[in-house]
Amino acid sequence: MSVFIIRRLLQSGVVVIIMSFIVFSGVFLIGDPVEILVSDDADQEEREEMIKSMGLDKPFLVQYGIFVSKALKGNLGESFVFNEPALLLILDRMPATMELAVVSLMIAIIFGIPLGVWAGLKPDSWASKSIMTGSILGFSLPTFWVGIMMILLFAVMLGWLPSTGRGDVQVILGMPLSIFSWDGFSHVLMPAVNLALFKLSMVIRLARAGTREVLHQDYIKFAKAKGLQESRIILVHVMKNILIPVVTVLGLEFGGLVAFSVVTETVFAWPGMGKLLIDSIGLLDRPIIVAYLMIIVFLFVFINLVVDILYSILDPRVRLQDVKS
């Protein structure tokens, strides 16, 4: 088990290094590094000073080394617009994004699994056909457009829900969160549902496919032959089997939620790091873009690692293989 974790840790380290190299060469080589790191309204003297201080006259690999050593100290550059360290700015916005992503994930799981299992248990019923058609819709609807339509319907026409911002924020465990106050909740609801729709469709499909596959297995028949209650067969025998793939995929997709929150945050003016990224792209605040990318890379590698470990805990078959290897 620990061998497995160490091996995965090493792999993750390699991926981070590769990705940092790609981001670095992408942003620093394809674009003009001076233009990227020097504010547009700087004069010639400031430019040259910047080039020196950044070491842009040095060979590429040396530059990369400097970038990495600075990054390791947590220095990912300073925002032109806010004149603050890019890393701090992003970390400041992170709780909002995380809250949105977690609430979305919850919505996807809480509604997706029962609907998917239901559709898998009764594949020919009218209800499950509607569920499946609905999930195609969920896949097809572009997130941003659904968001706009939600604003049009619930904020502009019906006036039930606010269309922008986070609302009341309470600090819980050191993190500012909206979900625990009514006002905050009303602000979270629309963006979270919006972000969740795609994953909800995915969970429904996974759960349905899993259920259908598991139901045909001999061990389900054997469970029936033991005279178990239908409810126990579904809730224990079927569920436990489909939870493994669903949890794995969902875990991996959490990163996708964070990434896709870029869109939802833009639509609902949700003050998270995704909105910051899009604003920075608009304002050409490039250090923030670089910092965001590095943080996202880190996040993804971290998530993959956690999911792998979680998976090995959930599925006894995987666990044994690793003990052996």
Next chain:
Amino acid sequence: MTATDQDLTEGNKQDAQEFEGLQTPFKRFLSDFCESKLAVLGFLVIVGIVLLAIFAPLLTPTDPYDLTSVTILDSRLAPGEKMMSGTVAYLGTDGAGRDMVSAMIYGLRISLGVGIGSGIIAMLIGISFGLLSAYAGGRIDALFMRIVDIQLSFPAILVALVLLVTLGKGVDKTLIALVVVQWAYYARTIRGTALVERRREYIESAVCLGLSKNRIMFRHLLPNCIAPMIVVGTMQVAHAISLEATLSFLGLGMPQTEPSLGRLISNGFEYILSGKYWISVFPGLALLVTIVSINLVGDRLRDVLNPRLQK
């Protein structure tokens, strides 16, 4: 003994006749596909949309790219109002004074073009790498699949976003971004299928017959990979169209001068709060109908072509 043999062949004939009742594979595929009314509807809609996009210049009431005829005085007319030129804007006009119907048909053209175009290029690249990977095996395979894995572990939207931030706006750049995002799916799918097919005996016998490797790859492997490619292809085109719209909405991707459906929706977003719904709603519906139709067809194709799911 002979009597028994005869009887057996009798039985086989019966078998064969029953099998003929099951038609040719293509006919069977067609009848299976048509079992879902929704999928057939989706297919018809796609045909209609493609025709609309191809013949856009002939069908639109105005030319939205003709800057001499577009005037700001026409901007944000509600659906059904008359424009300066006297043409009725059935679905209203946008912020720049373009007739929505025309803008949408042209937008559809761009969305569809970018979606299908990137799909085809990505498919070609994916097929090449996938087949190479499956066929070469060993280190090359491991390397390619590692690249694919790493890329697929990052969401498409993010990869495309990064590319467009560094590349800038434009049709060509959007196309590049969409190809980069998609190729890995094709490569992975085709490699998987090819590996299964490769183990089959007929490849072995082809190798024994001394056919060249290329010939084996393209003559023998490719036909068997077609079914999964069609399924992945339809889904990917839908995905690419949606992704392009999203990128355009975020202000990346297509430039303002060549508005795709996503760009049109994005333009309308600023007027949503003041209740001028049509600028966002109608292009969105067009986008939706397009993507849903493609996905309905793709979904059905997957059910029909996937042997594992067949009863």
Next chain:
Amino acid sequence: MTQKPTLDVRDLRTYFFTKGGVAKAVDGITFSIAPGKVLGLVGESGSGKTVTGFSILGLVDQPGRVVGGEILYRGEDLNKVSAERMRELRGVNISMIFQDPMMTLNPVLRIDTQMIEAIRAHEKVSKEIARQRARDALGQVGIASPDERLRAYPHQFSGGMRQRVAIAIALLNKPDLIVADEPTTALDVTIQGQILYEVQKLCSQTGTALIWITHDLSVVAGLADQICVMYAGKIVESGEVNAVLDNPMHPYTHGLITSVPSKNKRGAPLSQIPGMAPSLLSLPKGCAFAPRCKWSNSNCQEQPDIRLAPQNRRLLCHNPIEYNNDNIRQETS
């Protein structure tokens, strides 16, 4: 003989409604089994043995359906009882051991979970007592250090061990009727002997009736009281086991017996039934065995009726083989 049968199956029909047509997997079979007795159900692959077992437990899945006949368990027609009543009977009164030991246990649940739930689904007992009973049952089927084994997952067991666990689960609630679908095929000979012994003990001590499905005629010969020979969904011959094996009257039974190597016939060449088992979707019009039968004649174009023979035997054939030892010898050489 006068004892009331535990199970009395009459004219049972289970059909599968597939795209290619209706497969009559079980087509009008009749048999009964008394308490404490063992019934051997034999036949080629695909003859409908497993489907018969599933039909008794009401476990036939789509696209299959029991379309006719009666399954009388202690006088109660299982085709007519409610789903809840059927559930109550399963696992307590009637249990089944499945054919494929690799697939019968849920891979993500521990053995103890899967055993304890089988007890607690029917009885309100504490987990500790249920665990104790599970442990005893594992011991009964010869699994060493049952405490440790209870905490394991199925994939940590070999196929034979899994089958023993499945057998232990079937025995847990001391059922009146066990349907054992080739339970010992995956086991080695010593374990097989031990399981056969345990099962026989259970039958004689508690009066459990046992339906033993197998390909292996020697097991049937040693274990069973009655035998039913199935071919293409029908029972073609049934009766007291020694009578049938010593003196097969149906050409198919005869073929089965002469194709098994045996001590008494050592040196004699093995014969083989020519041809293959027919597809259920395209059965010959008359007797299903006719294309492979050496005794077939024009009568066999008609479906034979059930005939009663001496010693309570039933068979389905127009031209039954009369008892004549020389006759068998001749045919085999």
